[in-house]
Structure formats: C-alpha cells, structure tokens
Amino acid sequence: MATVAASPTYAGAQSGEHTGLWSWLTTVDHKRIGVLYLYTSLFFFLFGGLEAVVIRAQLARPNSTLVSAEMYNQLFTMHGTTMVFLAIMPLSAAFFNFLIPLQIGARDVAFPRLNAFSYWVYLFGGLFITLPIFFAVAPDGGWFGYAPLTTRQFSQGLNIDFWVLGLQILGISSLAAAFNFITTIINLRAPGMNLMRMPMFTWMSFVVQFLIVLAFPVITIALVFLQFDRFFGTNFYNIGAGGDPLLWQHLFWIFGHPEVYILILPAFGLVSEVLPTNSKKPLFGYPVMVYSGILIGFLGFGVWAHHMFSVGMGPIADTVFGLTTLLIAIPTGVKIFNWIFTMWGGSIRFTAAMKFAIGLVALFTIGGISGVSHASPPADLQQTDTYYIVAHFHYVLFGGSIMGIFAGIYHYFPKMFGRMMNERLGTWHFWLNFIAMNLTFFPMHFSGLLGMPRRIYTYDSGQGWDTFNMLSSIGAFMLVLSTSIFVWNFFRSKSNGPIAPDNPWDAATLEWSIPSPPPEYNFAEIPLVESRYPLWDLTHPERTSEIPHTQGGWTEHEKEADAKPVHIETERRTAKELGIPMPLPTIKPLFVAAGIIVMFSGLLFIHRDNKTMAFTLIGVGASMLVGFLYAWLLSPLEEAH
Amino acid sequence: MSASPALDHVHAGAHGHHYTTTGLDSRKIAIWAFIGSECMLFASLISTYLIYKGRSVVGPFPHESCAPPACATALKPILNIPVTSASTFVLLMSSLAMVLALAAVENRNLPKLTTGDRILGSSKLWLWMTCILGATFLAFQSFEFTSFVHEGLSIRTNLFGSSFFTLTGFHGAHVTAGVIWLGTLLAIDYKRGLGPADAINVDIAALYWHFVDVVWIAIFTLIYLIK
Amino acid sequence: MAHNESAPKAGHDAHGAAVASGGGHAPAKDDPHAHAHPTWKQYKWVALILTLITVVEVWIYYTPFTQSKLFVPTLLIMSAVKFAIVVLFYMHLKYDARLFRALFTGPLIIAVVTLISLMFLFGHLAIRAGS
Numbered sequence: 001m002a003t004v005a006a007s008p009t010y011a012g013a014q015s016g017e018h019t020g021l022w023s024w025l026t027t028v029d030h031k032r033i034g035v036l037y038l039y040t041s042l043f044f045f046l047f048g049g050l051e052a053v054v055i056r057a058q059l060a061r062p063n064s065t066l067v068s069a070e071m072y073n074q075l076f077t078m079h080g081t082t083m084v085f086l087a088i089m090p091l092s093a094a095f096f097n098f099l100i101p102l103q104i105g106a107r108d109v110a111f112p113r114l115n116a117f118s119y120w121v122y123l124f125g126g127l128f129i130t131l132p133i134f135f136a137v138a139p140d141g142g143w144f145g146y147a148p149l150t151t152r153q154f155s156q157g158l159n160i161d162f163w164v165l166g167l168q169i170l171g172i173s174s175l176a177a178a179f180n181f182i183t184t185i186i187n188l189r190a191p192g193m194n195l196m197r198m199p200m201f202t203w204m205s206f207v208v209q210f211l212i213v214l215a216f217p218v219i220t221i222a223l224v225f226l227q228f229d230r231f232f233g234t235n236f237y238n239i240g241a242g243g244d245p246l247l248w249q250h251l252f253w254i255f256g257h258p259e260v261y262i263l264i265l266p267a268f269g270l271v272s273e274v275l276p277t278n279s280k281k282p283l284f285g286y287p288v289m290v291y292s293g294i295l296i297g298f299l300g301f302g303v304w305a306h307h308m309f310s311v312g313m314g315p316i317a318d319t320v321f322g323l324t325t326l327l328i329a330i331p332t333g334v335k336i337f338n339w340i341f342t343m344w345g346g347s348i349r350f351t352a353a354m355k356f357a358i359g360l361v362a363l364f365t366i367g368g369i370s371g372v373s374h375a376s377p378p379a380d381l382q383q384t385d386t387y388y389i390v391a392h393f394h395y396v397l398f399g400g401s402i403m404g405i406f407a408g409i410y411h412y413f414p415k416m417f418g419r420m421m422n423e424r425l426g427t428w429h430f431w432l433n434f435i436a437m438n439l440t441f442f443p444m445h446f447s448g449l450l451g452m453p454r455r456i457y458t459y460d461s462g463q464g465w466d467t468f469n470m471l472s473s474i475g476a477f478m479l480v481l482s483t484s485i486f487v488w489n490f491f492r493s494k495s496n497g498p499i500a501p502d503n504p505w506d507a508a509t510l511e512w513s514i515p516s517p518p519p520e521y522n523f524a525e526i527p528l529v530e531s532r533y534p535l536w537d538l539t540h541p542e543r544t545s546e547i548p549h550t551q552g553g554w555t556e557h558e559k560e561a562d563a564k565p566v567h568i569e570t571e572r573r574t575a576k577e578l579g580i581p582m583p584l585p586t587i588k589p590l591f592v593a594a595g596i597i598v599m600f601s602g603l604l605f606i607h608r609d610n611k612t613m614a615f616t617l618i619g620v621g622a623s624m625l626v627g628f629l630y631a632w633l634l635s636p637l638e639e640a641h
Numbered sequence: 642m643s644a645s646p647a648l649d650h651v652h653a654g655a656h657g658h659h660y661t662t663t664g665l666d667s668r669k670i671a672i673w674a675f676i677g678s679e680c681m682l683f684a685s686l687i688s689t690y691l692i693y694k695g696r697s698v699v700g701p702f703p704h705e706s707c708a709p710p711a712c713a714t715a716l717k718p719i720l721n722i723p724v725t726s727a728s729t730f731v732l733l734m735s736s737l738a739m740v741l742a743l744a745a746v747e748n749r750n751l752p753k754l755t756t757g758d759r760i761l762g763s764s765k766l767w768l769w770m771t772c773i774l775g776a777t778f779l780a781f782q783s784f785e786f787t788s789f790v791h792e793g794l795s796i797r798t799n800l801f802g803s804s805f806f807t808l809t810g811f812h813g814a815h816v817t818a819g820v821i822w823l824g825t826l827l828a829i830d831y832k833r834g835l836g837p838a839d840a841i842n843v844d845i846a847a848l849y850w851h852f853v854d855v856v857w858i859a860i861f862t863l864i865y866l867i868k
Numbered sequence: 869m870a871h872n873e874s875a876p877k878a879g880h881d882a883h884g885a886a887v888a889s890g891g892g893h894a895p896a897k898d899d900p901h902a903h904a905h906p907t908w909k910q911y912k913w914v915a916l917i918l919t920l921i922t923v924v925e926v927w928i929y930y931t932p933f934t935q936s937k938l939f940v941p942t943l944l945i946m947s948a949v950k951f952a953i954v955v956l957f958y959m960h961l962k963y964d965a966r967l968f969r970a971l972f973t974g975p976l977i978i979a980v981v982t983l984i985s986l987m988f989l990f991g992h993l994a995i996r997a998g999s
Binding site (some may be wrong): 663665666669670673674676677678680683684685687688691692694722723726729730733734736739740741744761799800847848852853854855858859861862863866867 | 908911914915918919922925926929934939940944945946947950951954955958959965967968971972974975976978979980982983986987990992
Binding site (some may be wrong): 014104110111175178179180182183186187188191193213214215216217218220221222225228232233234235236240241242243244247251254526557560561563593630 | 658661662663665667670671674675677678679681682685686689692693696697698699796797799800802803804807825839
C-alpha cells in the first residue's frame with residue numbers, strides 16, 4: 001500500500017548547477033546516466049518497433065510490394081540489431097546504472113567517469129549503426145551477419161561495413177560497463193551486505209556482467225576477422241583460400257548464446273523484485289534463485305551450437321549440444337516455479353508492474369516450451385529458419401525481456417522521477433500489449449511449422465500461411481497502439497504525475513529507504529545491513545522472521561565503514577551540507593567516446609578507396625582519444641577533501 | 642591532497658566513505674576482470690589459428706616447405722625458431738624487470754644499504770629496462786614481420802598469413818600499449834617520483850604486462866613449437 | 869586526501885600489496901596481514917626456471933622427440949608450468965586475495981574449454997572409441 005504522505009520532488013535536482021544540457025553532457029552520476037540510457041533505449045525500442053511494423057505491413061498479404069526485397073533485408077536486419085543491441089541491452093543498462101548502487105547501499109559505481117564513457121559510446125555507436133537506413137545503406141545481412149554472405153565478395157556495399165564497425169563500437173560500451181559493475185558489486189557493497197543478501201536484480205546483473213566479459217571478446221574477434229577480410233583482404237571467411245564457412249557461425253554463436261541470457265537475466269531480476277513486493281512475501285527460494293542464475297550463465301556457454309543443428313556438424317556434436325540445451329531448461333524452469341511459489345499465499349496487489357511481471361512468468365514459459373522443442377536436433381531440422389523459431393524468441397524476448405523491463409519501469413519510475421505513472425493507463429497498456437503480443441506471435445508457431453521460412457520478403461498465397469500472417473500483422477498494429485499508450489503515460493507522468501512517496505510500494509530493499517528521486521549522494525549515511533529485506537525488518541518484521549539475520553557481530557573491517565543501521569532517510573540536504581565529496585562532472589569521457597567513433601568512421605573510407613580521408617579521420621580520432629584519455633586519467637575524480 | 646589525486650581515490654581504512662567491501666583496491670579488481678576478458682579474446686584468436694592450421698591452400702607454410710604449384714617458387718618453412726626464441730627470452734626478462742620495478746616503487750622509502758640495494762631499488766632503472774626489453778621484443782616482431790613479407794607471406798597470402806599476422810599483430814599491439822603505459826609511469830617517476838602511494842598503479846600496469854607475456858608463452862608454444 | 873606516506877603503511881591494502889623486501893635486506897614491516905611477497909631471490913629463481921624451461925622447449929624442438937606422440941603433451945605441460953609460474957609469482961596470484969584467483973581462473977577455464985571444444989568441432993581433435 002502506498003504511503004499516504006507525498007513528499008516534494010528533491011529540490012537539489014532543480015538547482016542551477018544540475019540542470020541544462022551541459023550538466024547532462026558532463027554528468028558522471030549513475031542515476032543520470034541511467035536515465036540517459038532509459039531515454040535513448042526507449043527511442044531505439046520505438047525505432048526498432050517501427051521497423052517491425054513495416055515488416056508486418058509487408059507480410060500482411062501474400063505477394064505484397066510495399067517494400068523491395070533489398071529494403072526488407074535491411075529492415076529485418078536492423079530490427080534485430082536494434083532490438084538486441086540498442087534497445088534491450090541498454091534498457092537493462094538503464095537499470096544496472098540507476099539501481100545497482102542504490103540496491104547495494106553505495107554512493108556511485110566504482111568508476112563514474114568510465115560509466116559516462118560507456119553511455120556516450122553507446123549513443124554514438126547506436127547513431128552510427130542506425131543512420132544508414134535513412135540512406136538505404138543499412139546493414140542487410142541479418143542481425144547475426146553470417147559470413148561468407150557478409151564478405152566483400154557477396155556484400156559489396158557499405159551496409160555490412162556499418163554493421164561490423166557499429167557492433168565493435170557497441171561492444172566497447174558493454175565491456176567497459178561490465179568491468180565497472182563487476183567491481184562495483186564486488187567492492188562497494190554496504191557493510192553487512194554479503195552476497196546472499198543482495199537484491200535479486202543485483203545478483204542477476206552480476207551474472208550478466210560476467211557473461212558480457214566472456215562473450216563479447218569472442219564476437220569482437222569474429223567481427224575483426226570480417227572487418228579485416230572486408231578492408232584488408234584477409235582470408236578468414238574466404239572459402240577459396242580454404243576458409244571454413246562454419247568459423248563465423250561458431251564464433252558468433254559462442255557469443256550469441258550467452259547474449260540471449262544477457263538479454264533475459266536482468267528482466268528476471270526485475271521480476272524478482274516486483275513479485276515479492278507485490279505479494280508482500282519474501283522471494284521464495286532465494287538461494288536457489290541465485291544458484292540457478294549462476295548455472296544458467298555458466299551452462300549458457302555450453303549450448304551455442306544448437307543454433308547450428310542444420311549445418312552438418314555430425315551426430316556427436318548434435319547430441320552433445322542437444323543434451324546441454326535440454327539441461328539448461330532445468331535451472332530456468334526452477335525460476336518459474338520459485339516465482340509462482342512467491343505469489344502463492346501472498347497478498348497480491350495488481351499494480352501495472354505486477355501485471356507485467358506475471359505476464360513474463362506466463363509468456364516466458366510458453367517461449368521456454370517451444371525452446372525445449374528446439375533442443376532436439378531432428379525436431380529442429382524442421383523448425384530452424386522457419387517462423388516457429390521467430391515465435392520462440394519473440395515469446396522469450398518480448399514476452400520475457402520486454403515485459404520484465406516494463407515491469408521494472410512501472411515499478412521504479414517513482415524512484416527515478418519522483419512521480420507516479422498512471423495506473424489505469426498502465427493497465428490498458430498491459431492488456432493491449434498482452435493480447436497484441438500473443439496475436440502477433442502465436443500464429444507464427446503455426447505458419448512456421450507449416451513451412452514458412454524466415455527472412456523472406458514475400459510469399460505466395462495458398463500455402464496455408466495467409467491467415468496467420470494477417471493475424472500477426474493485426475497484432476503488430478495493436479502493439480503500436482499499446483506502446484503509444486505507454487509512451488504517453490511515461491511522458492505525461494514525468495511532467496504531471498502525482499508526486500511519489502519515497503516507498504510507494506512498501507518494498508523491502510535499500511533503494512526504497514531514500515527519497516524519490518534520490519539525492520545526488522544517494523545515502524546520507526551508508527547503511528549497516530542486517531538482512532536481505534532491510535526495510536521489512538523495520539516495518540513488517542513478521543514477514544522476514546524466517547530469513548537469516550545478523551545480530552550485531554560486525555567485523556572489524558565493517559566497523560571502519562562509519563555506517564549507521566538501516567533507516568529511512570527523508571531529509572534532503574545537499575552533498576555540500578553533509579560534507580560528502582561528489583565526483584566532478586567532466587566532458588572528457590564524451591570526447592574519448594567521440595574520438596573512438598571518429599576513428600571507426602575513418603575506416604569506412606578505406607572501403608571507398610579514399611585513403612586520405614581515412615587516415616585523417618583515424619588520426620584525428622586517435623588524437624582525441626589519446627588526448628582526452630590522458631587528461632581524464634590524470635585529473636582527480638573528486639575535489640580535494 | 643596527494644600529488645597524484647587521480648591515482649589514489651579509493652582506500653580501505655579509516656575514511657568512512659572510501660570503505661570497500663573487500664578492503665581491496667577497486668582498480669585491481671577491474672584489471673583482473675579485464676584480464677579475464679583478454680583470456681577470451683586471445684583464446685578466440687589462437688583457436689582460429691589452430692582451426693586453420695594445415696588448411697592453407699597456398700604457401701608459405703609455417704613448418705613445412707612449399708613447392709610449386711602451392712607456391713610460385715620453392716620456399717622453406719617460414720617460421721624462424723631461433724630468432725623467436727630470442728624474442729621470447731627478451732619478453733620473459735621484461736617480466737622480471739617489471740616485478741623489480743614494482744618492488745622498487747613499493748620499497749622506495751626503505752633504506753638502501755648496499756650498491757646492490759640501490760640498483761634493485763631504482764624504479765626508474767627497472768621501468769626503463771621493462772620498456773627497453775618490451776621495445777626490443779617489438780623490434781624482433783617487426784623484423785620477423787618484414788622478413789616474412791619479403792619471403793612472400795603477407796596477411797592476405799593465405800589462411801596461415803591471415804591468422805598468424807592477426808594473432809601476433811594483436812599481441813604486438815597489446816605490447817605496444819603496455820610500453821606506452823609504462824613509459825607514462827616512467828615520465829611520472831621523473832616528474833615527481835613514484836612511491837608506495839603509487840604502487841597500486843604500477844601494480845595494475847604490471848599485471849597487464851605479465852598477462853601479455855603469458856599470452857606470448859601460449860603463442861610461442863602453440864604456433865611456433867608445435868608443428 | 870593526503871596520502872604521501874613516508875613509509876609503506878601495511879594497513880593500506882588489507883589483503884593486497886603488502887611490503888616486499890626489496891633488496892633482500894630490509895625486513896618486511898611487522899603487519900599481521902602482510903603476506904610474504906616474493907623476494908628478489910625468489911624472482912631470480914623464477915626467471916631462471918622460466919629461462920630453463922624455454923631452453924628445454926626449444927632444444928627438444930630440434931631433436932627427433934618431435935616425432936613422438938608425447939611431444940605435444942610435453943610441450944603443453946612445460947608451457948602450462950611457465951604460464952602458472954608467471955601468474956602465481958610475477959602476478960603474485962599465490963599471495964593475493966582469493967578473489968583475484970577466482971576472477972582469473974573462471975575465464976581461463978571457459979577460454980580453455982572453448983578452445984578445446986572448437987578443436988573437436990573442427991576435426992583437429994578426435995576421440996577414437998575402441999580401435
């Protein structure tokens with residue numbers, strides 16, 4: 001139940017030094033960076049959605065001529081690339097940024113300037129890879145860019161160049177952020193917050209950062225090979241020189257499979273925050289949820305070739321990967337049961353966030369079931385490259401990741417912006433979204449099994465696919481409507497929504513113990529954590545009586561921390577008044593990021609045989625990069641204190 | 642405020658707001674995470690080299706001679722083990738210089754009683770040695786690359802050339818970045834001296850440097866010594 | 869934050885960079901947390917062993933041992949030993965907090981397993997069952 005007394009939006013956020021474009025360009029505050037990620041990724045989500053709408057408009061009827069085959073290739077490539085790299089991952093990053101320090105009782109991430117750098121690289125990289133579609137030179141080799149199709153021999157234009165370079169740029173952003181969050185979660189937890197007391201979102205995010213660290217270097221190398229082939233004439237994917245057509249596939253999917261767990265685990269984490277809060281019960285089986293998350297991450301590295309069952313790897317490889325794929329369904333299924341048992345016997349409060357969270361549980365399960373059917377190589381031989389697969393991954397990515405992220409947005413909007421989103425509009429959004437999503441993707445199971453291939457720009461009538469496609473397209477247009485409701489709700493609530501209390505959901509974790517939105521320093525006093533649900537210990541101790549608690553007994557090291565027992569903080573003094581040193585805003589990370597983009601842009605000109613331009617840009621970019629990097633490293637993070 | 646404020650903002654100990662959960666420096670945790678990612682980076686490069694081993698359609702080849710028609714003229718095996726053994730030794734010694742440099746920085750303020758102590762205790766000397774040995778390794782690499790190109794092996798020639806030059810090129814780029822990093826530390830040492838407060842920064846550079854050495858150990862064995 | 873200590877403070881990093889006894893003469897500061905860091909003597913030995921192993925590796929390259937089935941495993945083992953020595957002593961993973969060991973060995977294991985899997989998948993390694 002939301003608390004009755006509404007508190008005014010934090011005054012500090014309105015003061016001169018914290019407003020204006022420059023303050024946003026130079027911010028190193030994780031909360032602001034999180035908000036930047038949120039806006040940018042929502043924009044790309046809408047853009048990728050529009051690409052999908054055009055696809056569905058084209059496929060609504062057989063033999064349609066709405067778009068050309070070439071443009072269609074660009075559309076589905078960019079839809080996939082946008083949704084994976086520019087929408088879902090950064091939406092998760094918005095939450096990593098905003099939420100992780102708050103959940104662990106820290107004042108910021110370990111490396112605030114590196115954090116800003118990650119965002120700017122993402123923004124510039126996203127623009128780099130998106131703008132080409134306006135000139136009809138968007139990447140067109142699928143989001144997975146199989147070589148040798150994407151080699152210079154078969155894809156002469158600039159399209160794939162943008163893809164190869166753009167993804168490498170984006171990879172830098174993700175890797176930098178991963179090092180940052182790994183360090184933050186290991187090293188900046190408040191005293192008493194041992195690993196098994198961390199909120200589940202932070203735990204899942206922790207696993208995700210390791211997945212990024214381990215998977216992204218592999219795609220980097222795959223891309224480097226493709227880039228070198230395209231720009232420097234190497235032979236990695238050159239069949240004539242003896243190159244193996246499977247090299248790209250293996251390298252890509254060694255990255256690609258962990259990538260899908262990168263896409264889903266944060267949403268799982270968000271759901272694991274929303275469900276207990278709105279069931280007024282602790283998460284069922286917390287340790288099991290932790291271990292299953294770790295196991296999913298680890299096993300995720302052992303299943304990649306299930307994307308390659310049709311290439312002829314041989315029975316042993318097929319069997320091994322089929323088995324590991326079946327195996328990974330177990331820890332995933334365990335989570336579903338734990339969420340259900342969390343709600344069982346609880347006092348359910350159906351906020352919009354809760355609806356989306358329950359939606360994930362239902363829809364991800366459906367996606368998981370089709371996923372299990374893919375695990376069998378013989379069955380997959382029929383399913384692969386058909387719409388049956390499209391159905392599967394949209395259920396897990398839309399019904400899973402996106403629903404979880406919506407749950408997170410509705411749940412954390414009050415904390416981020418100090419205002420409540422409109423619940424009624426949220427309900428409309430949910431139901432329209434739920435119906436539309438199923439209408440769009442459920443028929444694809446059927447058209448897929450009836451043989452409709454993926455990535456075709458049109459199809460002939462009379463194959464049994466027409467009705468299914470029409471239904472999917474109607475569903476897609478409904479999704480436009482439901483998403484519009486969300487966008488409207490989001491922006492209207494931001495400016496006009498009712499002022500949010502500090503803990504509108506009566507939740508249990510540390511981020512709810514500080515004002516909405518939080519002051520720049522997060523916690524006036526670092527909290528001393530005694531259990532997994534610190535706020536419920538204060539307000540609803542009967543709920544957490546079964547959970548392990550510390551009874552005093554702080555270590556010497558923890559006592560050094562100058563922390564206070566967990567308490568609700570409502571006062572809104574500035575960092576100066578409290579004597580808390582804040583990191584200095586700086587434009588340097590932005591310029592280092594810009595330097596990198598300039599360098600990569602220079603590479604494009606090698607393709608166009610304009611070596612002068614190429615070397616100039618590379619030189620300018622490198623100078624920016626090195627110059628601002630040195631300036632960054634040699635300047636203090638905080639003011640002298 | 643210390644003279645290198647950017648270099649020491651996170652400390653365990655008495656300052657409450659610089660408390661860390663583990664008592665360890667955040668930068669050290671970050672560099673180990675980074676090294677983890679580098680393991681995967683080089684594993685991918687090395688895997689590709691090994692995948693393509695023996696599959697080049699035309700020569701030159703690493704360990705085999707090459708006769709027409711696989712090459713225009715008869716060629717010897719192109720890898721030069723004696724030269725590369727020397728460069729391997731140089732890189733290994735650079736790691737020794739690096740640990741001595743770190744020790745010298747940590748012990749800067751300890752009394753140095755003998756000449757031996759003074760030599761061992763000179764951080765400038767050992768940072769110079771590391772940089773010089775690193776640069777020597779790079780010189781060996783350049784020599785190797787240019788002689789290969791003269792003998793008809795470029796990055797475009799065949800699978801071996803592509804995978805070899807990319808792998809060793811990436812390694813060499815990492816060494817170069819390391820030399821620049823160490824050179825910067827050396828410059829700071831000249832400017833204001835490196836003392837125990839800077840040990841963490843030298844430590845991080847050292848970890849990076851040793852890792853680059855360790856990758857070379859793997860490369861030397863897997864690419865050069867195994868036929 | 870003024871931290872120009874004139875003497876290395878052992879409490880600086882509770883677990884990590886304790887004082888090394890530089891020239892083998894200066895005693896380590898008496899701090900219960902100071903793990904024994906490798907001394908100059910140990911570093912010298914490490915360097916010698918690394919050199920020795922490298923010499924052996926190159927030497928056997930020129931002997932008929934290369935024809936033997938044991939050649940590759942022997943080389944791999946020797947290199948693994950060199951790898952381990954550098955990591956444990958030069959990167960002082962042996963003496964540092966266990967966290968760092970975990971942060972390194974996890975990715976290392978995944979990297980090695982991935983490499984071996986790729987060897988199998990591309991036909992460079994095969995297990996022959998029966999005969």
